[in-house]
Amino acid sequence: MSRDLHQSLQLLDDRHTRRAIMSGIAQSTLGVSLLSGWNRVLEAAPAAGGKKAKQVIYFYMGGAMSHIDTFDPKPELPDIQGEVGTIKTKTPGVLFGEPMQNLAELQDKIAIVRSMTTETADHGKAAYWLKTSYPVLNSIRHPSMGAWIVNTMGKLSQTLPPFVLVGNGNGHPGAGFLNPSLTPVPVADPAKGIENTELPEYLSEKAFKRRLSLADRIDAKFKSRYHGYQIESYDQMYKDAVTLMGSKDLEAFDLEQESEEVRDRYGSSRIGQGALLARRLVQSGVRFVEVEYGGWDMHENVATNMATRGGEMDQALGSLIRDLDSSGLLDETLIVLTSEFGRSPAINQNAGRDHHPAAFSFLLAGAGIQGGAVYGKSDERGHGIDEDPVGLTDFNSTITVACGLDPFKEHFSPSGRPFKIGGGGDPIYDVLS
Numbered sequence: 001m002s003r004d005l006h007q008s009l010q011l012l013d014d015r016h017t018r019r020a021i022m023s024g025i026a027q028s029t030l031g032v033s034l035l036s037g038w039n040r041v042l043e044a045a046p047a048a049g050g051k052k053a054k055q056v057i058y059f060y061m062g063g064a065m066s067h068i069d070t071f072d073p074k075p076e077l078p079d080i081q082g083e084v085g086t087i088k089t090k091t092p093g094v095l096f097g098e099p100m101q102n103l104a105e106l107q108d109k110i111a112i113v114r115s116m117t118t119e120t121a122d123h124g125k126a127a128y129w130l131k132t133s134y135p136v137l138n139s140i141r142h143p144s145m146g147a148w149i150v151n152t153m154g155k156l157s158q159t160l161p162p163f164v165l166v167g168n169g170n171g172h173p174g175a176g177f178l179n180p181s182l183t184p185v186p187v188a189d190p191a192k193g194i195e196n197t198e199l200p201e202y203l204s205e206k207a208f209k210r211r212l213s214l215a216d217r218i219d220a221k222f223k224s225r226y227h228g229y230q231i232e233s234y235d236q237m238y239k240d241a242v243t244l245m246g247s248k249d250l251e252a253f254d255l256e257q258e259s260e261e262v263r264d265r266y267g268s269s270r271i272g273q274g275a276l277l278a279r280r281l282v283q284s285g286v287r288f289v290e291v292e293y294g295g296w297d298m299h300e301n302v303a304t305n306m307a308t309r310g311g312e313m314d315q316a317l318g319s320l321i322r323d324l325d326s327s328g329l330l331d332e333t334l335i336v337l338t339s340e341f342g343r344s345p346a347i348n349q350n351a352g353r354d355h356h357p358a359a360f361s362f363l364l365a366g367a368g369i370q371g372g373a374v375y376g377k378s379d380e381r382g383h384g385i386d387e388d389p390v391g392l393t394d395f396n397s398t399i400t401v402a403c404g405l406d407p408f409k410e411h412f413s414p415s416g417r418p419f420k421i422g423g424g425g426d427p428i429y430d431v432l433s
Contacts, residue, residue: 051433052404053334053367055156055282056149057320058290059271060167061313062127063297064360065339066353067382069097069306071361072114074382080345083303084310094374099310102318103363108372109321109330110365111431115376115385118341118392121355123297124171126340132173133396133423140413143176144184145396146288148421151178152405157285159249161185164281166274167292177413184290190273193253252284253277267315275316279323282333296339300350313337321365330366334402337363338395345382358384362395364431368402373431393425401427 068074069084073095085098089107096104103110120126125136132142143151150162165172165184175182187194251257255276266272274291281289293313298305317337324330342360343353359378365371377387397407400422407427410418 051331051367053402054153054332055286056146056288056334056336056399056403057275057278057282058146058288059275059313059317059335059337060127060131060290060292061296061337061339062292062294063123063339064126064341064343064355065296066097066298066302066306066343067114067359067361067378068343068345068353069302070100070310071096071112071363072359072378072382073097074345074380077381079347080381082347082351084306091372091374097306097310099306100314101311102314106318106321106365109325110335110363110371111369111373111375112361112363113375113390113395113428113431114361114378115388116338116342116360116362116390116395117385118357118360121341121357123340126357127171128173130338130340130392130395132176133393133421133425134419140415140417141176142173142419143178143182144173144290145399145421146184146290147173147175147178147182148411149400149403149405150182150287152421153287153403156287157249160252160281160284160286162287163290164286164288165290165292166190166277167270167290167294169292177415184288187253187277190270190277190291191255193255193277194250249284252280252286255280265315266319267312269312269316271312272316272319275320279320282324282329283327296343298343298352299348299354300352302343302347302352317363324366333366334368334399335363335365336399356383364398364402368404368433370431370433375428375430390428391425393423394428395422395425397422397425397427398431401429401432 068080068082073084073086074080075086075095086095087098087101087104088094089096089104091107094107094112096107118126118129120129128136128142131144133145134142146163146165155162161184163182163184164187166187168188169184169186172184174184185194255263255273258276258280263273263276266276271291271293274293278289278291295305295309298309317335321330321335324333324335339360339362341355341357344356346353348354359382375388376385376390378384379386397420400407405421407422408420408424410420412418
């Protein structure tokens with residue numbers, strides 16, 4: 001190795017990205033920088049040997065999940081660890097919070113990133129930034145990751161919606177500036193699925209079709225005067241909904257199709273039934289399922305709340321990973337578990353933890369992911385990042401690459417502004433298969 005090349009490699013930043021290494025080699029040996037197109041090819045290379053995700057199940061833990069009590073415990077500091085104990089995982093020396101019983105047993109199938117960091121402790125703004133890769137702007141609404149992925153990868157099922165949101169969906173960015181047809185179909189209660197899909201007793205199928213025909217005639221004049229992709233998209237959404245009503249595929253939303261034993265295994269909680277519904281939906285061809293599960297804003301009694309919330313989350317994800325693994329679907333389904341920011345290492349006077357954006361953790365599993373990986377490191381007290389900081393765009397760009405998509409390709413909004421899926425961050429290749 002030449003002296004100049006050695007110096008170039010020494011000057012790399014802490015992330016040691018493949019792009020930086022190859023750019024350094026090109027600069028030292030050829031005197032030029034790599035073109036952006038070559039950068040993208042080189043960046044995509046590490047994951048080329050692994051299976052790409054065809055579908056995504058994205059768990060959002062609203063309210064800010066504590067990293068200390070889940071995936072980055074500090075048992076050597078009792079004042080930080082508090083009353084929530086720890087548990088050994090399959091990897092020697094890697095501990096999880098005690099409520100993570102199932103995930104500790106499955107650690108060889110999941111990747112943990114312990115060096116996530118963000119810039120705001122405001123729930124709404126942080127959640128928007130996390131789900132879109134861009135900060136809130138008054139002038140534009142950015143697409144969520146689900147909309148981006150469906151827009152790029154397309155539908156898998158002719159009748160089922162490509163994007164389903166399990167939860168209340170309040171403040172969700174939805175399709176943003178993309179086609180309105182990419183807006184997620186909401187399912188408020190997973191146990192109830194999509195309700196009111198049967199025609200009322202007083203309305204026959206013939207009468208229903210006659211009403212649809214009349215509605216089309218009334219709309220025709222409006223559509224002839226006001227053309228545009230948004231009008232066409234909403235019209236297509238309406239037609240898709242009618243088609244779904246009469247489709248046998250609608251059974252994918254019905255958890256009553258599952259045995260009581262299976263439903264109990266996932267748990268009766270919203271996240272348990274949400275995870276089971278997500279499994280049924282990806283089995284039936286839904287591209288992206290997002291499951292929202294709030295209640296993590298634990299300013300009081302974090303130990304008591306974690307025993308409930310943490311246990312429910314662990315049971316749901318553990319059952320989901322095992323089921324997908326046994327059916328072979330884990331090889332083509334990416335599982336994501338994240339939160340908008342973390343919670344303070346210091347325990348407050350109410351035995352809780354406060355907002356903390358400087359350091360938190362997230363989980364990845366399934367297609368495109370290296371099982372057993374633990375990436376990044378928080379400092380001794382879990383307050384900041386010691387090694388390999390990961391921003392929101394890095395996180396979302398990792399999801400992008402796991403799906404086999406180019407995180408550096410530009411996409412344009414209707415106004416002509418360029419955007420990238422994942423925000424153009426640096427993918428974490430150490431957790432990609």
